[in-house]
Amino acid sequence: MWRKFLVFAVMGLVGAMGWAQVPNPDTMIVATIGDLETLDPAWAYDTASAEAIFNIYETLIFYEGEHVDKFVPMLATAWEISDDGLVYTFTIRQGVKFHEGGDLTPEDVVYSFQRALIQDRAGGPIWMLLEPLLGVASIEELAEELGDDGAFARVQEAVKLVGDKVVFTLEYAYGPFIQILAGSWGSIVDKEWVIEQGGWDGTANWRPWHDPAAEESELFNKANGTGPFKLEAWVPGEYISFVRNENYWREPAKLARAVVKVVPEWGTRLAMFQAGDADIIAVPRQYVAQMDELVAEGKARMMGPFPSSTCQSGFFNFYVTEGSPFMPLLGGEPKPDLLADIHLRRAINYVLDIDTYIQESWLGEAWQLPGVIPEGRLGYDPTMPKYGYDMEKAEQELRLAWDGALWQQGFRLTITYNQGNLARKFVAEMLERSLESFNAKRAAEGIRGAFVIEVQDLPWPTYLKYMDAGQLAMFFIGWLEDYAHPDNWVKPYMYRTGAFAMNQNFDTLKNVEFSPVYATWLPSKTYDTLQDLFDEIIDLAARESDFEMAELLYKELNRLAHEYAINVGHIQLLARHYEQLWVQGWYYNPAYPGEYFYVLSKG
Amino acid sequence: MTAYIIRRFLLLPITLFGVTLFVFGVYSFLDPAMKAALYVRDIPKTADALERIIHKYGLDDPFHVQYWRWLNQVFRGNLGWSKTAQRPVLDALLYYFPATIELVLWAAIPVLFIGIWLGILSAVHHNKPIDHTSRVFALVGWSFPSYVYGLLLLMVFYAMLRWLPPGRVSDWVVREVNTGTFREITRIYTIDAIINGRPDVLADVFKHMILPVITLSYIQWALLLRVTRSSMLETLRTEYVMTARSKGLSERVVIYKHAARNAMIPVATMGGMLLIGLMNGAVITETVFNYRGMGWWAANAATQLDIISVLGFTLFNAVILSVGILFIDILYAVIDPRIRLE
Numbered sequence: 043m044w045r046k047f048l049v050f051a052v053m054g055l056v057g058a059m060g061w062a063q064v065p066n067p068d069t070m071i072v073a074t075i076g077d078l079e080t081l082d083p084a085w086a087y088d089t090a091s092a093e094a095i096f097n098i099y100e101t102l103i104f105y106e107g108e109h110v111d112k113f114v115p116m117l118a119t120a121w122e123i124s125d126d127g128l129v130y131t132f133t134i135r136q137g138v139k140f141h142e143g144g145d146l147t148p149e150d151v152v153y154s155f156q157r158a159l160i161q162d163r164a165g166g167p168i169w170m171l172l173e174p175l176l177g178v179a180s181i182e183e184l185a186e187e188l189g190d191d192g193a194f195a196r197v198q199e200a201v202k203l204v205g206d207k208v209v210f211t212l213e214y215a216y217g218p219f220i221q222i223l224a225g226s227w228g229s230i231v232d233k234e235w236v237i238e239q240g241g242w243d244g245t246a247n248w249r250p251w252h253d254p255a256a257e258e259s260e261l262f263n264k265a266n267g268t269g270p271f272k273l274e275a276w277v278p279g280e281y282i283s284f285v286r287n288e289n290y291w292r293e294p295a296k297l298a299r300a301v302v303k304v305v306p307e308w309g310t311r312l313a314m315f316q317a318g319d320a321d322i323i324a325v326p327r328q329y330v331a332q333m334d335e336l337v338a339e340g341k342a343r344m345m346g347p348f349p350s351s352t353c354q355s356g357f358f359n360f361y362v363t364e365g366s367p368f369m370p371l372l373g374g375e376p377k378p379d380l381l382a383d384i385h386l387r388r389a390i391n392y393v394l395d396i397d398t399y400i401q402e403s404w405l406g407e408a409w410q411l412p413g414v415i416p417e418g419r420l421g422y423d424p425t426m427p428k429y430g431y432d433m434e435k436a437e438q439e440l441r442l443a444w445d446g447a448l449w450q451q452g453f454r455l456t457i458t459y460n461q462g463n464l465a466r467k468f469v470a471e472m473l474e475r476s477l478e479s480f481n482a483k484r485a486a487e488g489i490r491g492a493f494v495i496e497v498q499d500l501p502w503p504t505y506l507k508y509m510d511a512g513q514l515a516m517f518f519i520g521w522l523e524d525y526a527h528p529d530n531w532v533k534p535y536m537y538r539t540g541a542f543a544m545n546q547n548f549d550t551l552k553n554v555e556f557s558p559v560y561a562t563w564l565p566s567k568t569y570d571t572l573q574d575l576f577d578e579i580i581d582l583a584a585r586e587s588d589f590e591m592a593e594l595l596y597k598e599l600n601r602l603a604h605e606y607a608i609n610v611g612h613i614q615l616l617a618r619h620y621e622q623l624w625v626q627g628w629y630y631n632p633a634y635p636g637e638y639f640y641v642l643s644k645g
Numbered sequence: 646m647t648a649y650i651i652r653r654f655l656l657l658p659i660t661l662f663g664v665t666l667f668v669f670g671v672y673s674f675l676d677p678a679m680k681a682a683l684y685v686r687d688i689p690k691t692a693d694a695l696e697r698i699i700h701k702y703g704l705d706d707p708f709h710v711q712y713w714r715w716l717n718q719v720f721r722g723n724l725g726w727s728k729t730a731q732r733p734v735l736d737a738l739l740y741y742f743p744a745t746i747e748l749v750l751w752a753a754i755p756v757l758f759i760g761i762w763l764g765i766l767s768a769v770h771h772n773k774p775i776d777h778t779s780r781v782f783a784l785v786g787w788s789f790p791s792y793v794y795g796l797l798l799l800m801v802f803y804a805m806l807r808w809l810p811p812g813r814v815s816d817w818v819v820r821e822v823n824t825g826t827f828r829e830i831t832r833i834y835t836i837d838a839i840i841n842g843r844p845d846v847l848a849d850v851f852k853h854m855i856l857p858v859i860t861l862s863y864i865q866w867a868l869l870l871r872v873t874r875s876s877m878l879e880t881l882r883t884e885y886v887m888t889a890r891s892k893g894l895s896e897r898v899v900i901y902k903h904a905a906r907n908a909m910i911p912v913a914t915m916g917g918m919l920l921i922g923l924m925n926g927a928v929i930t931e932t933v934f935n936y937r938g939m940g941w942w943a944a945n946a947a948t949q950l951d952i953i954s955v956l957g958f959t960l961f962n963a964v965i966l967s968v969g970i971l972f973i974d975i976l977y978a979v980i981d982p983r984i985r986l987e
Contacts (some may be wrong), residue, residue: 077731079686079728079731087686088686088687110813127801164685164694164697164698165685165689165698166682166699167692179691179693180693180697182693183693183938209924222671235821253701255726256726256728256731257726257731257733259733263731274823277819277823278731278732279730279731279937279941279942306932306945307933307935309799309800310811310933310934310935311797313799313800313804313811314811316804317803317804317807317810318807338977453964462899474805501950502950503675503678503679503680503682505682506678506679506688506689506695507676507679507682507695508686509688510682510689510695510963521688522687524690534690539691541688541689541690542688544692624922
């Protein structure tokens with residue numbers, strides 16, 4: 043017995059000694075789940091790559107602390123926006139050196155953006171710059187219209203050097219442009235150094251450097267920024283490490299080194315944290331209870347929950363494209379526009395027990411949003427109406443749908459989600475149970491023809507294929523914000539070319555009456571389609587320079603999203619951060635792609 | 646036997662051709678849009694994103710065109726780009742394989758020696774306490790998922806005691822590798838440490854290897870123990886063993902010279918399976934211990950739908966397994982002279 047006691051005592055002592063020490067006091071170690079794809083700022087479009095880039099490179103402007111809508115000068119010392127909102131002029135900071143010794147010049151800034159515009163890889167982030175600067179979603183589009191030289195001439199016109207200032211000329215006034223410039227795709231590279239590495243030489247012969255595969259980019263696995271950390275090593279699949287930039291133009295970072303390790307297995311990450319070998323770890327939601335135990339024992343610190351920049355939603359397709367294996371039926375007959383009926387969409391919103399969904403699927407760490415814009419962005423208003431769980435209202439709406447035909451004849455609808463996503467499976471099955479529960483009542487009324495809801499999981503490639511073809515009738519998916527602005531919510535959810543909206547066919551609703559509630563200066567009128575209405579207000583909001591008017595326009599859009607019930611179960615997820623007690627300086631900014639090591643220290 | 650071996654080697658390209666055709670055939674069930682979706686991690690943000698990817702990689706070309714294009718690349722030593730490993734597939738194979746071989750070889754030692762030794766011991770002391778203990782030990786090994794006891798070992802010996810960390814080596818070794826002060830020659834670090842004359846690195850490698858080796862070997866160890874025990878029990882009951890005993894030979898000679906050799910025939914057959922089992926087991930062990938080897942890479946490639954890596958990995962495994970099975974066939978003939986390979 044005493045031997046057992048001794049063993050446990052020794053273990054406890056060793057443990058206690060470990061917790062009291064600060065291991066590797068000048069090195070921050072983060073254990074995370076996924077590896078980065080590239081170190082090329084123009085190619086990167088994943089958070090892991092962006093995290094590395096944002097510690098090595100710098101942008102013209104940067105977020106002010108925890109704010110996503112306030113900026114401080116970074117590589118630009120000042121900027122001006124013309125009254126018409128079309129011209130952005132930046133003064134570039136002097137005396138800044140790249141890690142490899144080159145001086146930062148305004149030419150580097152122009153080159154960085156022009157390089158990004160001509161690179162424009164398929165599925166990459168550059169559409170965010172192309173749309174406001176050139177009015178196209180891809181450089182290919184412009185080249186098809188104007189030829190390669192013509193397209194390049196437009197690129198040169200959009201981003202140019204005027205005197206010693208860098209000038210961006212936009213196709214149209216676009217409020218979120220400043221937010222977009224703060225993204226990792228807005229990082230400034232050293233022109234001479236990139237050319238030395240085999241990069242684009244700045245001439246009109248841009249084709250060879252257009253749309254490279256990740257590994258074909260000259261900056262795939264090397265980096266030379268102006269940021270507080272230099273790239274030390276990237277061993278793909280294992281880790282990336284950074285060392286302090288001693289010649290940094292601001293005060294050098296407190297940490298001498300930072301390492302981001304790829305540890306996909308949760309148990310291993312937890313063990314690393316417990317052993318003190320990881321200072322910060324990624325904690326999936328299902329494991330927060332294990333971390334909370336450590337917090338309760340005083341062995342870890344939890345910060346949050348914070349409203350994250352991720353939402354989950356169910357989407358209605360107003361007109362399912364022909365040939366879809368998920369074609370909805372009304373009374374046994376194909377009905378591609380089944381969900382174009384507002385009463386059915388409202389009914390689906392009312393039958394969802396959203397509180398249970400949030401509790402069961404997200405452990406209570408999410409909240410329902412009115413409209414589409416999340417908390418923390420312009421236009422969000424928690425007092426705006428939301429759909430709540432109400433089976434009586436649902437029944438009323440179902441009886442009204444398709445002038446009573448839906449209730450009398452029954453319908454079939456397939457709800458899809460991507461395979462393996464349990465939260466989406468759960469909410470789809472909740473809807474299935476709730477909607478099919480009306481069958482008993484309908485049977486009692488002597489009605490034949492049931493409400494049939496099929497829940498279908500699809501492998502990711504299949505899911506994307508059908509979604510892209512507009513063939514999913516109703517689908518659940520999430521959205522991670524690209525830039526911290528309501529435009530990045532109303533665009534994907536409501537705009538004609540938006541990632542989700544383009545698969546929802548809002549054009550199906552014709553002759554839409556509009557009377558403003560918030561943006562009262564807008565005229566009441568009839569729009570040809572619902573899509574036209576959405577597009578017009580989204581464009582107005584994006585171009586509006588007056589803060590208060592922009593806010594009212596976004597509120598109007600939120601109201602319309604609710605009024606037309608364009609989605610169901612739209613929730614904003616909350617985020618937590620776990621760190622060792624010795625980690626200092628961390629704060630939450632939802633626009634950061636990962637840890638910003640410059641502000642962190644240990645002690 | 647030489648003709649047999651040559652014939653088997655000549656059959657290897659045909660086997661591999663069949664494997665690639667099969668795997669590529671499975672891949673071709675995906676239509677162009679699905680294949681393009683494999684290239685994007687997130688939802689396409691622009692309407693033409695998938696179209697551009699299809700066009701860029703020729704994903705809408707007929708099967709034979711795509712297959713021939715891929716095969717041509719393979720003949721030129723280009724197995725494609727692994728997005729999971731972020732390096733060419735061939736480089737990834739050469740990078741991860743030594744790590745797994747190192748783990749598997751170290752795991753094979755306890756499997757072979759302790760498994761066989763305990764099996765013999767168990768049979769010789771049939772129904773005695775040592776036999777019962779070994780059987781319980783084997784039963785536990787068989788029924789306890791390696792994923793669970795791997796994590797348990799990690800929690801006790803790493804998280805609590807901090808003796809045996811995960812990963813392949815410590816950070817300081819990694820930094821020495823990166824700065825060139827420690828040269829990677831074979832990428833089998835135990836060998837490299839000896840070549841570099843670095844006992845400190847060797848100690849670090851062993852420290853990282855203990856838990857994965859135990860986790861990986863236990864189930865195979867238990868399996869071999871059972872097979873050896875059964876085979877040995879059967880052999881000990883044969884007439885020639887009784888004859889040997891009646892001739893007055895010592896028990897040691899009877900067991901190790903006469904009985905054990907014959908009892909090893911089914912064990913040798915099992916050996917090949919064990920090697921395959923160890924390679925497969927490396928997937929879980931490497932994942933739990935964050936040990937970057939083939940298993941870890943293969944599991945990640947499969948979950949991330951990295952088809953190019955899966956193709957390369959399958960091709961490589963087919964070569965390894967074909968050669969491995971041939972080797973076992975030869976070994977079988979060596980152990981049992983009655984077997985002739987035709």
